[in-house]
Amino acid sequence: MAAEQTQRTLAEKVWNAHVVRRVDGEPDLLFIDLHLVHEVTSPQAFDGLRSAGRPVHRPDLTLATEDHNVPTLDIDLPIADPVSRIQVEALRKNCAEFDVPLFPLGSTEQGIVHVVGPQLGVTQPGMTIVCGDSHTSTHGAFGALAFGIGTSEVEHVLATQTLPLKPFKTMAITVEGELPADVTAKDLILAVIAEIGTGGGQGYVLEYRGSAIEKLSIEARMTICNMSIEAGARAGMIAPDATTYEYLRGRPHAPIGADWDAALAWWSSLPTDPGAAFDREVVVDASSLQPFVTWGTNPGQGLPLSASVPDPAQIADPAERSAAERALEYMDLVPGTPLSQIRVDTVFLGSCTNGRIEDLRSAAAVLQGRKVVDGVRMLVVPGSVRVRLEAEAEGLDQIFTAAGAEWRHAGCSMCLGMNPDQLAPGERSASTSNRNFEGRQGKGGRTHLVSPQVAAATAVTGRLTSPSDLTDAAIGASSNA
Amino acid sequence: MEKFTTHTGRVLPLRRSNVDTDQIIPAVYLKRISRDGFEDGLFAAWRNDPDFALNRPEHQGATVLVAGPEFGIGSSREHAVWALQNYGFRVVVSPRFADIFRGNSLKGGLLTIELPVGVVERLWAVAEADPTTDVIVDLQAREIRFAGETVPFELDDYARWRLLEGLDDVGLTLRHTDIIAEFEAARPAWMPKTVTR
Numbered sequence: 001m002a003a004e005q006t007q008r009t010l011a012e013k014v015w016n017a018h019v020v021r022r023v024d025g026e027p028d029l030l031f032i033d034l035h036l037v038h039e040v041t042s043p044q045a046f047d048g049l050r051s052a053g054r055p056v057h058r059p060d061l062t063l064a065t066e067d068h069n070v071p072t073l074d075i076d077l078p079i080a081d082p083v084s085r086i087q088v089e090a091l092r093k094n095c096a097e098f099d100v101p102l103f104p105l106g107s108t109e110q111g112i113v114h115v116v117g118p119q120l121g122v123t124q125p126g127m128t129i130v131c132g133d134s135h136t137s138t139h140g141a142f143g144a145l146a147f148g149i150g151t152s153e154v155e156h157v158l159a160t161q162t163l164p165l166k167p168f169k170t171m172a173i174t175v176e177g178e179l180p181a182d183v184t185a186k187d188l189i190l191a192v193i194a195e196i197g198t199g200g201g202q203g204y205v206l207e208y209r210g211s212a213i214e215k216l217s218i219e220a221r222m223t224i225c226n227m228s229i230e231a232g233a234r235a236g237m238i239a240p241d242a243t244t245y246e247y248l249r250g251r252p253h254a255p256i257g258a259d260w261d262a263a264l265a266w267w268s269s270l271p272t273d274p275g276a277a278f279d280r281e282v283v284v285d286a287s288s289l290q291p292f293v294t295w296g297t298n299p300g301q302g303l304p305l306s307a308s309v310p311d312p313a314q315i316a317d318p319a320e321r322s323a324a325e326r327a328l329e330y331m332d333l334v335p336g337t338p339l340s341q342i343r344v345d346t347v348f349l350g351s352c353t354n355g356r357i358e359d360l361r362s363a364a365a366v367l368q369g370r371k372v373v374d375g376v377r378m379l380v381v382p383g384s385v386r387v388r389l390e391a392e393a394e395g396l397d398q399i400f401t402a403a404g405a406e407w408r409h410a411g412c413s414m415c416l417g418m419n420p421d422q423l424a425p426g427e428r429s430a431s432t433s434n435r436n437f438e439g440r441q442g443k444g445g446r447t448h449l450v451s452p453q454v455a456a457a458t459a460v461t462g463r464l465t466s467p468s469d470l471t472d473a474a475i476g477a478s479s480n481a
Numbered sequence: 482m483e484k485f486t487t488h489t490g491r492v493l494p495l496r497r498s499n500v501d502t503d504q505i506i507p508a509v510y511l512k513r514i515s516r517d518g519f520e521d522g523l524f525a526a527w528r529n530d531p532d533f534a535l536n537r538p539e540h541q542g543a544t545v546l547v548a549g550p551e552f553g554i555g556s557s558r559e560h561a562v563w564a565l566q567n568y569g570f571r572v573v574v575s576p577r578f579a580d581i582f583r584g585n586s587l588k589g590g591l592l593t594i595e596l597p598v599g600v601v602e603r604l605w606a607v608a609e610a611d612p613t614t615d616v617i618v619d620l621q622a623r624e625i626r627f628a629g630e631t632v633p634f635e636l637d638d639y640a641r642w643r644l645l646e647g648l649d650d651v652g653l654t655l656r657h658t659d660i661i662a663e664f665e666a667a668r669p670a671w672m673p674k675t676v677t678r
């Protein structure tokens with residue numbers, strides 16, 4: 001980010017607009033426009049403020065919600081798990097003491113922190129947004145610079161509304177062409193991560209661009225930016241455009257009247273200048289993509305659904321080979337097995353990656369008039385109370401329950417299994433979440449990351465399935481797969 | 482953060498290398514909601530062994546942990562620093578620290594000092610021969626003194642200054658409240674607020 005450079009990237013423009021203090025030999029001090037808070041990573045930060053006798057500097061730029069370990073059933077009862085209850089109660093107490101707005105369980109605005117911000121319209125282009133959660137990158141879909149921070153940094157932002165930071169490098173991920181039918185944003189980002197690796201984005205802000213990205217809805221863009229962190233990147237961003245402005249217009253916290261015009265003028269100046277240089281560029285051909293699923297224990301271990309479980313013996317890199325061997329052992333998979341023959345016990349539709357209304361709509365469209373196959377449980381967990389209410393207004397809950405799926409209350413749920421929604425040891429899921437790490441969804445649980453459409457089709461057949469393969473014959477074949 | 486100028490204390494000899502953050506504090510101890518109380522989890526897996534240095538009566542009250550190379554590798558959990566501080570340590574000496582651990586420790590006021598293996602071994606020997614031996618850690622002069630020896634150590638000026646002043650990042654940033662206020666005054670009024678209008 002050289003000072004003499006006149007063409008700038010989106011990330012550089014947002015960064016530069018937030019530098020409070022720049023001194024040689026020291027990190028830049030950046031102003032933070034929005035700080036999102038949840039129950040798990042904030043207690044020590046509030047504690048730090050308390051012991052130093054410091055207030056929250058800008059409660060009006062801070063927003064808390066309960067999401068990580070709230071139950072998705074019986075939400076009117078006290079939380080059964082004592083550790084979860086203590087964390088949630090601590091958040092309530094801290095927010096009351098420090099005047100931080102909080103959407104507790106039972107509020108209509110409660111939900112996963114990365115679903116709540118955008119739907120309220122507090123997430124806007126050109127902002128700096130942080131949260132003590134790595135998937136804060138989600139908000140980059142609006143052209144915001146949004147990234148996860150540690151607990152000390154949470155305290156720093158609470159106390160000062162700023163963060164000392166060294167600039168990130170920039171990487172362009174250009175996706176041109178048309179996504180084939182049945183290929184979603186989730187498939188696209190899983191393919192990108194498989195391509196650049198789980199460490200490929202380290203130290204970078206990724207900017208997704210190109211004609212295929214421009215055609216995506218805001219919700220699909222959020223799915224993509226959300227998973228930037230799984231490529232090791234600090235953040236992901238997409239330039240704001242007409243789609244962004246349309247999504248924002250009329251949201252509770254979106255500017256109105258003359259303010260809207262002023263905001264729009266700034267937002268429209270943000271897209272990367274033609275000719276601006278990125279530190280690295282990756283090009284993806286959208287038309288070559290297929291529904292994508294993971295077979296291993298990190299999000300980079302994925303393949304097209306039409307492929308087979310890879311053979312570690314054919315992986316040249318020794319570190320990757322042994323990682324693949326360990327992954328297959330944990331996942332209990334045999335090399336050469338077609339991915340479409342892998343049977344699951346559980347289907348999880350939800351999370352900050354794929355728990356928004358469009359995700360529920362597309363899964364419901366697949367499930368309409370069909371049944372979740374015997375022996376498979378399907379959990380549908382809306383990302384927020386608003387998403388839940390919207391889905392109910394559209395009758396999506398009826399489609400899910402008629403198919404035999406469970407219709408739950410909002411939260412992170414089985415994405416990380418901090419609440420009672422967990423896989424039992426040895427159970428296997430098709431999950432629309434973002435991490436397939438060992439034990440992520442419950443000790444000994446096995447996770448295949450998929451799109452909402454593949455999740456729904458998989459629920460129907462009981463094995464990893466693309467909706468386009470959903471014929472009566474395919475359904476019948478599930479029993480001997 | 483407490484100022485660090487000169488610290489005088491006794492050595493806990495930890496004759497181990499590659500002490501990772503899971504060993505410093507296992508994950509099951511991370512559920513607390515406060516920044517204190519993590520001393521219970523410090524080196525939890527080793528605490529059952531009566532011969533573990535931390536359990537030896539002659540080493541009670543030691544405040545300078547001296548360990549082998551690659552101290553603090555593994556996860557980035559800040560709880561590792563908190564556990565050492567909660568237990569009473571002010572200084573950790575090792576021939577080499579993991580980057581993230583070192584960053585976290587200097588941020589939090591736990592002084593981490595890299596010294597050559599030979600010095601570390603002499604510190605171990607001195608502490609084992611006479612556990613009451615005091616070590617003087619002089620940050621101003623950037624040297625440690627023990628048993629008639631004076632050994633210089635390196636620490637960059639910025640980190641040293643922050644420790645001497647007792648400034649955590651928050652304290653440091655709060656020195657610039659005037660420029661933060663200026664920045665805030667210039668922000669467009671339409672930028673979103675989380676409180677309802």
Ligand code: SF4
Nearest residue numbers: 135351352412415416
């Ligand atoms: S849904 Fe999963 S990834 Fe998203 S914030 Fe919750 S736990 Fe984290």
